[in-house]
Amino acid sequence: MTTIVDTAVEVRPFQVETPQAQLDELRRRIVATRLPSKELVADRSQGVQLATIEALSRYWTTDYDWRQCEAKLNALPQFTTEIDGVEVHFIHVKSRHDNALPLIMTHGWPGSIIELLETIGPLTDPIAHGGRAEDAFDLVLPSVPGYGFSAAPTELGWGAGRAAQAWPELMQRLGYTRYVAQGGDVGAAVTDAMGRRAPEGLIGIHTNLLVPALGGAPMPTETKEERAAADQLATFRATGAGYLIEQNTRPQTIGYALLDSPVALAAWMLDHDTDSYYKIARAFVDGQPTGNLTRDHILDNITLYWLTGTGASAARSYWEGAQASAQAAGQAPPPVTLPVGFTTFPGEIWRTPRSWVEASYPNVVYFNEVDRGGHFAAWEEPQLFSDEIRASFRSLRDGSMS
């Protein structure tokens, strides 16, 4: 139910074709994994549990089939185009509805375009997914430079701000003059930065991770909800942010293990936040997936990182972000004057109260807290997530906004 846009000369179609030798080599390495001794605790407090990794490795070498993921990707219109010196890979699905609103949606770390695939149907073809034609989007899903099938930058400066500069160019190149942007995690950082740049054509943004709060901007802590969120954020900084500090400071160092050991890569990617870790662990250890976070989908994402060899380059994007933050220290970024929508998913690292969103952005047009979903909201609850995107951008469609 989708058609490919007429591509400009510099936008080239792309298909994933993984040589069999690479898949054989991956399997060989997983089978030959040398494991550490078991953690000394009964929870995740020392990191990804050995039983989780053993179950994951077993599934990876037996039932898992990357070719199915490859076929799923290749059934979608994929392209590459060079922007600012880097070859950018993206999925571009146009809706059949004429009044569709163009939307550029950005994945995070340790995610990829894989985490957004199940939203393509609901967002581009709402009628088939419980929505109305007026809710349709033309959808652009780029791979952030250094991630997946986008090239890894070989020069400095590719933090979220640089992607925020590249995405409007991509939308313009695709012929979109009026569009919205969405993101969680790193995608939220890119989307937030786009909002601050306010390029011509961008009419609003929606995020599901409150970037200013993670960046350390002061947030109100008067109500019970506000204090609870502040506590969650403090806990994350105290014990959950090891990966963040590692990637912020020495991405190349961890990169060696991530490129050389598939199990190291899997462990590094599984330990993002408490909620998503336990959901993923349950999927492998107990065979109980949460929502769409199935074993196959989780391994699609990890295998994508492995086959594209992007463990180090993705980590480097954090280093770039830290460099940019250090340079900007003390200077307040320009405000986001564009309309902003935000959805709080309850399993996210911290449960963002409406007041925090309003403290972060002067022009909040949509806020909602839903009852399911966590850090990988689009991946875990694609239908609910899509409903939120529709609701958030409804007021910005033609006729309701100058």
Next chain:
Amino acid sequence: MSTTVDTATEIRPFQAEIPQQEIDDLRRRLLATRWPDKETVGDASQGVPLAKLKQLVEYWATGYDWRKAEAKLNALPQFLTEIDGLHIHFIHVRSSHDDALPVIITHGWPGSVFELLKIVGPLTEPPSGEDAFHVVIPSLPGYGFSARPDAPGWNPERIARAWDELMTRLGYDEYVAQGGDWGAVITEMMGRQSPSGLRAIHVNLPASVPPDVEAALAGAGPVPELTDEERVAFDALAASRKSGFLGYFVALTARPQDVGYGVTDSPAGLAALFFWHPGFASWSFGSDPNDPKSRDEVLDDISLYWLTNTAASSGRLYWEHGGAFPTSAAAMKVAEIRVPVAVTVFGEDGFRPPESWTRRAYPTLTYVNKVDKGGHFAAWEQPQLFSDEVRAAFRGMR
């Protein structure tokens, strides 16, 4: 020139004998390393540069010989004994001098007993007229040939108690203790526990940073009034913390198992992690980058972690410790130490606290000195100078 003590029944001699297939497997993995792209900077600010690590790994796979390292260990009397439910490996060399002072010397991370081998001779059999020591060098729990704990609780406090038990079991009712890096943390903890046999301690990673300076470094207080020398030290500390060198400390403290998978499955990943540590990072394999002797020493240490599969278990000590800075006087509670304390600051170490801070930190300080040469692994790099410092530190404690 040394003899072993008469061992009690529970102390068993030990020899390192790694099966050949494990050495072959290591070589196979090294040759099959899948490398990331080159870093995007011209220095080590993103981590170990690709070219440097490739050079090391190539030599590790093709030129290095673990059997020589094993021979170095096996030339010394080594033992295993069970303490507090865990098998502890240690080197024990008695001096030929009856009046020698027993000393227990503790290594750090990413070091091992290998960093201390070269001081055994100078300490046990010094030139005539100089003080001699009976030397005990244990492997920390979860490190090298000591067993890996399989339950939580092996923190510095417990290790310090085990070390006193070890010295007692060896028949030493009066002894001194020495350490750098984790060894300093354990040694200071022994000083706080002050068991009846412990006469004095010497550390070369002192917990000298005063609380007001620590607060200012953490952005939680104003910069206090500082002398010129203190200002230099303060600026160096501030710069090094900004540079991200402490990231490994944070990562291992938070989630050692996550780091553990990579360094257990990938020897290149293990070497990369070690070169994050400032004590290794500043090493270019000795002054001559092609000097195989010095490069061999680095690989002796890294290979020990690999072949004993202790990369993950050694990292758990950070988790057990809970993140308190070993250089912070308040965090290490060194004011509680009740035995005489001696401190040497080695001039090539990244951490060089001024004497004024050290004097403030240690109420029982009896000796403080700063020497020009030697870095974080001073005993490894400058064994003679290090031995002279240990001798000077414990003079009068006999």
